[in-house]
Amino acid sequence: MNMLIIYTHPNHQSLSYAFLNEVILGSKENSGIEEIQVLDLYEEGFNPILVFNEKKRRRDMHKDPDLAKYRDQLRWADKIVLVYPIWWGRPPAMLMGYIDQMFASGFAYKDTGGLLPQGLLKGKSVVCISTMKGPAHYPLVWLNNAHKALMRKALFNYVGIKKVKFFEFGSMESPRGRHTIKLNKIYRYFKTVRP
Template identity: 45%
Template sequence: MTRNIAVIQGHPDPSPERLCRALAGAYASGAAAAGRNVRTIDVATLDFPLLRSQAAFESGVAPPAIAEAQETLRWADHWVIVYPLWLGDAPALFKGFIEQAFRPGFALRYRPGKLPEGLLKGKSARVIVTMGMPSLVYRFFFFAHGLRNLERNVLAYAGIAPVRATLIGSAKGMSREAAQRWLSKVEALGREGR
């Protein structure tokens, strides 16, 4: 069975030289080379406002760019999310995208007196996070709090499982050789579809 994969590039800077962009491209290339169907969502290029009220989240209409992204996310069996760690968490633009996309009726069905029902069951995800600090420091000293929130309180809550993570530390001072090793690893993940 051919797997449909959505690659969500969450770096808010559209500059082509960003490591996150190269990683997203490497994954997509590996997946396409293995015969998988791949679509990409580039959050930096999407036009959408930030949500400012519960009413806008619950009953507002998704902007066209978000509605199109939601169609890609529905289509995909597997999501690959790539973003840099900023202040211990995902960048605000990426978080704004998640808030817009995960509206009621897309990710969750709210039920009076009960916990919401996840509507994205049957999908899996890989989250790739780059950071300036060593990844072990983020994982064991800071307990990967931002990543854990995305994994457990957003993706898993909506029914996405399993969610796997790849943490790439010390990205700011990374040599070309080290960057190329990471690109090769991520391309291999794309070929494997995981």
């Protein structure tokens, strides 16, 4: 199994970075994971801003040469792991800008003329690991599960990825946030996970 980890946080001293390290540590001990690639969107200097003009058309985004490297990574990956904080009830703008550009028509899905498109990324699986300041049940109770609906239904199911797992860790700025237990949970999961 090939695994692509997409890390989205500007600070390498953050708790999100600690979760990234646990994903890597566990994965390196997993005989089912053949190769790991890490894409750190901030360190990469990824440009999240969409540009459409007479030279760059939306309908051609799936073949934009500036994004070829990232398309190759997504094609290569059997499992895509996203590590990010939840800010204002959703992933950071940097990650959303990556999603806007990478999950384009002609690459991630194909319009069929019907109600739903043909997903072109079938067979892959996704794990979303997110941290937030608020309590763990905040997105479910207060936001009507908007984060999971956005990621699972509006994005991944739309492009053909049906296997999506979430780790939403709340109260992460609290001294009682049980950080060590949660970090260990991620390590153990990736040590044994299968496609």
